Amino acid sequence: MKQVLACALVGLIGVVGCGKKDATSPVVECPTAAVSFNQAAGTPVTDTRTKYDSLFVAAANEFGVSAAQLKSVAYVETRWQMVRGEVEFEGRPAAFGVMALRGERLTQGARRAGVSVDAAKYDAAANIRAAAALLAAGGLENLTDIVVPEGRAEFAREVSAAQGLAVLPVKSLAAADPCAPPTNVDFASAIWRPSPNFNTRTTGISMVIIHTCEGAYTGCWSWLVNTASQVSAHYVVNESGSEVSQLVREKDRAWQIAASYNCALNQGFNCGMNGTQMNHMTIGIEHAGYASQDSFPTSQLQKSAQLVCDLTKRQGIPRDSLHIVGHGQMQPANRTDPGPNWPWHRYIEMIRGYCGDS
CATH class of the missing domain: 3.40.80.10 (Peptidoglycan recognition protein-like)
Structure with a gap:
């Protein structure tokens, strides 16, 4: 199981290097911290009963995916709420449903599940089926729009942790400027x-x-x-x-x-x-x-x-x-x-x- 989880996470991680300074900003793009993986058992959040449990199981059986993983993604994304998202950031489409599907993923998931986009937005069963279809087609990365490598790794870790299968990143940061973090932030615990x-x-x-x-x-x-x-x-x-x-x-x-x-x-x-x-x-x-x-x-x-x-x-x-x-x-x-x-x-x-x- 350790190897499976580590491989799943590695599939979500890319490599970035220090880039040029933005024209209006003194911050440079820095390499994501090196990450290693350790297995740590925990109490699965997925043990908590929700009103969507039967829908997770039905969709998982239909598309041959893990019900626990579906339920974990829903927890990470919405805390098991049927959301009607709004646009907060221009260019990032609104999220919908317990699985927080958005944009092209929402459209593709609806098509793969054989439901309308509106159904995938507003009907819990259709929304979960659309997510299950995406998971079956392309794995966990099909259920996120995150492109930053550290974020993709963290998303995978959160989904695993919700199943009680925590894969914990251990980061080591280079000390050399400009890619090392500052010695202090404005808010001490940030x-x-x-x-x-x-x-x-x-x-x-x-x-x-x-x-x-x-x-x-x-x-x-x-x-x-x-x-x-x-x-x-x-x-x-x-x-x-x-x-x-x-x-x-x-x-x-x-x-x-x-x-x-x-x-x-x-x-x-x-x-x-x-x-x-x-x-x-x-x-x-x-x-x-x-x-x-x-x-x-x-x-x-x-x-x-x-x-x-x-x-x-x-x-x-x-x-x-x-x-x-x-x-x-x-x-x-x-x-x-x-x-x-x-x-x-x-x-x-x-x-x-x-x-x-x-």
Whole structure:
């Protein structure tokens, strides 16, 4: 089993080298850390019963794939929720269903399963069958749009871990600049995963923008560190709150909101900044998950609140609803994240509590 898992992971890993600097960014593309694999048994998440269990089994039997692997992918991608995704990053299609199928994979999966694209989007059985058909045709890599090698390896590890078959990467990083990570990040517990998609601010930092990725954690940060995506954020918080990635230093301008400031969208506050492109004045935080989901894990909210407390202290940003706002609030024409079920009052109170505000 160790050999099978290792081979499956190796199939998802490519090799990249240091590239030239982006024209607007001092960050270079660096080689993915060397990875070795160790087997570590764990409690399978797939032992948890869900209302989709019979559908996973039926689809697995029909297409000759593993029901546990299907269920694990669904856990990693959506935590077993039937999502109606939205576009968060231009160029990355919205994800649908418990398997989070999107774009060409959604179309191909529907065709292979003999169902309509709409059925594969909105019907759980059709969605899972489409994913099973893709898995049968091309293996695990058929179920992800991740292209960054480290991200592809991490996706495979997460799927294996959900089955209790954890394949743990052991990374060794070269110490030589410029490819070694910095000695410190802005948020002490963050993992540095540099994105080349940033440039210089023209104004001071005065607000925080809250986003949802419209996808899972690894796919999210992997998209944002890809030069071709032309988007980024300063931070990404994973579903459980156990990990935060920093992609852009706070002093720099991430490419995370396509809107100019309009005080009419923010309770008439600070109208003197009207017309300022909001990337110049904000720090952007992406959260693994979807604007359509019913709720957000308390542990994720807590980690995000700790992060916002930390950065608002350092940047001198007031901790209130005028300065900590949603992506959809400030870009309402085509974004809704973090969605109607983001607990704003509770979240702001968490932030203030961690900072000891009275």
